[in-house]
Amino acid sequence: MEYKRPIGLDIDLETGVIPGAKKLVRRLSDLKGYFLDEEAYNELLKEDPVVYEVYAIEQEEKEGDLNFATTVLYPGKVGKEFFFTKGHFHAKADRAEIYYGIKGKGGMLLQTPEGEAEWIPMGPGTVVYVPPYWAHRTVNTGNEPFIFLAIYPSDAGHDYGSIKEKGFSKIVIEEDGEVKVVDNPRWKE
Ligand SMILES: O=P(O)(O)OC[C@H]1O[C@](O)(CO)[C@@H](O)[C@@H]1O
Numbered sequence: 001m002e003y004k005r006p007i008g009l010d011i012d013l014e015t016g017v018i019p020g021a022k023k024l025v026r027r028l029s030d031l032k033g034y035f036l037d038e039e040a041y042n043e044l045l046k047e048d049p050v051v052y053e054v055y056a057i058e059q060e061e062k063e064g065d066l067n068f069a070t071t072v073l074y075p076g077k078v079g080k081e082f083f084f085t086k087g088h089f090h091a092k093a094d095r096a097e098i099y100y101g102i103k104g105k106g107g108m109l110l111q112t113p114e115g116e117a118e119w120i121p122m123g124p125g126t127v128v129y130v131p132p133y134w135a136h137r138t139v140n141t142g143n144e145p146f147i148f149l150a151i152y153p154s155d156a157g158h159d160y161g162s163i164k165e166k167g168f169s170k171i172v173i174e175e176d177g178e179v180k181v182v183d184n185p186r187w188k189e
């Protein structure tokens with residue numbers, strides 16, 4: 001039998017960079033239709049800021065193996081809504097995932113296929129267990145990059161479809177200087 005080699009490396013805890021990882025950049029233009037306030041979206045699109053970067057060490061899509069990735073989610077808002085990752089179910093919906101907060105301040109929105117949402121605040125050292133079947137999106141509620149590690153089965157895959165279409169049933173906004181998790185007025189059952 002041919003064994004894969006173990007991997008040991010140091011994540012840069014200040015920048016979130018994983019040496020040798022594949023880098024993915026998502027700009028505001030990659031998130032068309034995701035934010036509630038279209039006017040604010042179009043205005044900010046003139047600058048088309050980077051919303052988040054992902055540094056991933058990925059294996060083949062085989063049962064039993066694991067991927068890991070850091071995400072650097074930049075601070076910012078579209079209207080009242082804080083910057084977030086697209087969010088997804090797993091293509092293999094029963095695959096779970098672990099997140100670990102490294103730097104900055106934010107949280108995770110999780111949601112069942114029926115639309116029951118949960119908000120978990122995150123900071124450095126927070127561990128979040130994403131159970132099978134729950135969609136997940138991270139949100140930066142602070143004013144510095146929010147950096148975290150995700151560890152997930154390499155055959156989990158991403159299913160962006162229904163989140164792209166319907167969003168989450170909750171949104172995370174700033175109102176009167178406070179972070180609020182409120183019902184998404186555009187949410188449809
Ligand atoms: O795939 P999205 O929803 O854009 O979010 C990116 C993050 O989610 C992951 O896909 C893990 O769930 C990572 O690759 C990355 O940390």
Ligand SMILES: [Fe+2]
Nearest residue numbers: 090097136152
């Ligand atoms: Fe995931």
